Amino acid sequence: xxxxxxxxxIAVLVKGNLLKERDLDKALEIQKKSGGSLGKILVExxxxxxxxxxxxxxxQLNIPPINLSKYKxxxxxxxxxxxxxxxxxxLIPVSKIGNAVTLAMSDPLNILAIDEIKILTNYDxxxxxxxxxxxxxxxxxxxxxxxxxxxxxxxxxxxxEVEIESxxxxxxxxxxxxxxxxxxxxxxxxxxxxxxxxxRRASDIHIEPCEKFLRVRYRIDGSLREALTLPKKNxxxxxxxxKIMSKLDITExxxxxDGRFKISFEGKEIDFRVSVLPITFGGKVVMRALDKSSLSxxxxxxxxxxxxxETFKTALARPYGMILVTGPTGSGKxxxxxxxxxxxxxxxxxxxxxEDPVEYELAGITQxxxxxxxGLTFANALKSVLRxxxxxxxIGEIRDFETADIAIKASLTGQxxxxxxxxxxxxxxxxxxxxxxxxxxxxxxxxxxxxxxxLMRKICPNCKEEVEIPKIVLERIGVNAGELAxxxxxxxxxxxxxxxxxxxxxxxxxxxxxxxxxxDKVRDMIMRKAPSDDIKNYAIKELxxxxxxxxxxxxxxxxxxxxxxxxxxxxxx
Numbered sequence: 001x002x003x004x005x006x007x008x009x010i011a012v013l014v015k016g017n018l019l020k021e022r023d024l025d026k027a028l029e030i031q032k033k034s035g036g037s038l039g040k041i042l043v044e045x046x047x048x049x050x051x052x053x054x055x056x057x058x059x060q061l062n063i064p065p066i067n068l069s070k071y072k073x074x075x076x077x078x079x080x081x082x083x084x085x086x087x088x089x090x091l092i093p094v095s096k097i098g099n100a101v102t103l104a105m106s107d108p109l110n111i112l113a114i115d116e117i118k119i120l121t122n123y124d125x126x127x128x129x130x131x132x133x134x135x136x137x138x139x140x141x142x143x144x145x146x147x148x149x150x151x152x153x154x155x156x157x158x159x160x161e162v163e164i165e166s167x168x169x170x171x172x173x174x175x176x177x178x179x180x181x182x183x184x185x186x187x188x189x190x191x192x193x194x195x196x197x198x199x200r201r202a203s204d205i206h207i208e209p210c211e212k213f214l215r216v217r218y219r220i221d222g223s224l225r226e227a228l229t230l231p232k233k234n235x236x237x238x239x240x241x242x243k244i245m246s247k248l249d250i251t252e253x254x255x256x257x258d259g260r261f262k263i264s265f266e267g268k269e270i271d272f273r274v275s276v277l278p279i280t281f282g283g284k285v286v287m288r289a290l291d292k293s294s295l296s297x298x299x300x301x302x303x304x305x306x307x308x309x310e311t312f313k314t315a316l317a318r319p320y321g322m323i324l325v326t327g328p329t330g331s332g333k334x335x336x337x338x339x340x341x342x343x344x345x346x347x348x349x350x351x352x353x354x355e356d357p358v359e360y361e362l363a364g365i366t367q368x369x370x371x372x373x374x375g376l377t378f379a380n381a382l383k384s385v386l387r388x389x390x391x392x393x394x395i396g397e398i399r400d401f402e403t404a405d406i407a408i409k410a411s412l413t414g415q416x417x418x419x420x421x422x423x424x425x426x427x428x429x430x431x432x433x434x435x436x437x438x439x440x441x442x443x444x445x446x447x448x449x450x451x452x453x454x455l456m457r458k459i460c461p462n463c464k465e466e467v468e469i470p471k472i473v474l475e476r477i478g479v480n481a482g483e484l485a486x487x488x489x490x491x492x493x494x495x496x497x498x499x500x501x502x503x504x505x506x507x508x509x510x511x512x513x514x515x516x517x518x519x520d521k522v523r524d525m526i527m528r529k530a531p532s533d534d535i536k537n538y539a540i541k542e543l544x545x546x547x548x549x550x551x552x553x554x555x556x557x558x559x560x561x562x563x564x565x566x567x568x569x570x571x572x573x
Contacts, residue, residue, distance in 0.1 A: 023047035068134040083143040089113035100124040106132040209282030246274040303510035311515040315449035322411040326423040355396040378403040395419040401437040411446040426450040426516035427536035444523040452514040456569045457506035463498035512551035
């Protein structure tokens with residue numbers, strides 16, 4: 001008797017240790033009672049991963065697999081098959097050559113689907129295999145209402161092309177562009193871009209002029225992802241619309257400009273900080289989304305582990321001195337500082353911030369934007385601020401000796417100073433101040449706490465699955481079996497990627513914190529100009545400081561993130 005395809009597929013899965021016999025029996029029992037596809041049951045119950053099933057089917061049917069997330073499909077090809085049909089049969093057209101269409105299908109054995117597509121399109125069909133999740137995500141991306149609505153709106157905009165000379169200077173009629181930017185289609189397109197960015201949890205929107213089109217990208221969980229492209233002819237009108245919203249000069253195209261505007265989204269007020277930079281093919285616009293409602297949550301909601309958070313709170317209880325938050329750009333330093341001052345904001349306190357520029361506008365707090373071009377630097381502004389009887393001063397960043405010197409002296413005369421510094425770890429900030437020229441005795445006397453932080457991506461809860469990590473790998477990063485048993489860790493996780501997380505495997509971010517509370521020994525080491533590594537080692541051994549790597553590993557062992565993310569974000573101690 002000839003072996004059926006189903007039997008061959010089961011044999012491949014079982015022999016390859018991709019499917020356990022007992023799980024197969026359970027799946028067959030479910031199929032017997034409820035019917036349906038065995039493959040779908042195996043995936044839904046978690047007995048086999050969608051990817052493993054796809055590879056096994058590919059081998060048995062001799063049909064190539066495809067990773068749709070790494071494949072760009074032309075709009076003309078997408079239009080071959082209606083969205084309703086694509087969703088009905090879980091398929092999507094990938095390419096067209098001559099009279100043949102390549103079709104990505106989750107079930108290439110669905111003859112009814114292939115026959116219907118042949119009748120519908122009059123094309124020959126070449127099937128390839130893709131996972132159902134990949135196909136769903138592709139359908140959302142390519143048939144999505146967002147891109148289609150924008151395309152439809154732009155059809156109503158006049159077709160005049162922008163004339164560009166060989167020296168890259170554009171012949172622009174400003175009055176026409178101003179008028180064009182206020183037309184309904186352009187206004188709606190910009191609104192849709194902003195709305196979609198908020199729906200996707202974007203922290204930044206990049207609108208980038210290229211040679212033949214205008215590209216829009218969103219930064220989600222720290223990574224940039226392409227959202228859509230707009231025709232080159234609409235570039236000037238879109239950028240002018242954003243400049244008008246940001247109260248910027250639309251006639252100025254030679255120098256950088258900074259502005260801001262507000263929108264309302266799902267009952268929340270979102271601030272956008274806007275930067276326009278002249279580049280080769282026009283003005284690049286980057287917008288940072290600032291949600292004030294996230295600041296009211298306070299430090300407890302930022303995801304920090306209890307021990308470093310408690311150390312941080314101990315420092316905040318001091319009436320005066322300096323607290324430094326360090327880390328690279330995009331590590332959440334500003335959010336941490338704003339959460340602190342929002343929490344400390346009471347009628348009894350005079351809180352002043354010096355920023356370049358002001359990020360979040362907070363009621364009840366005096367906020368001063370630095371303007372170096374007219375001489376209002378951090379250092380000059382700080383001198384004036386100290387005459388205003390402040391209780392707490394937040395300085396956006398200590399960039400030079402003068403700012404550091406004034407800030408430290410202010411912290412010694414009764415103010416609580418909060419600021420940021422660009423260093424890799426908490427101990428590094430202590431020696432950085434000395435390198436700037438600050439006297440060691442002033443650093444030792446004024447500093448209460450130095451901290452370092454990072455943002456790491458969380459595993460997508462929708463598609464996370466257990467993964468086995470070799471013992472030798474765990475030992476190499478300092479994890480032993482005894483520690484795992486003590487913490488009750490039974491499994492590690494990774495994510496395979498799904499529509500919810502845009503096939504990245506991650507959804508949302510969590511903060512990790514390294515807090516070094518200075519004691520007499522650390523102050524003595526600063527006075528002696530001890531290396532930062534010596535200070536760090538002492539803090540770990542004697543003060544019990546939890547390092548960034550320790551924080552990250554704790555999140556990994558708690559199933560919140562992956563080992564790859566731990567190694568990407570933190571360095572070995």
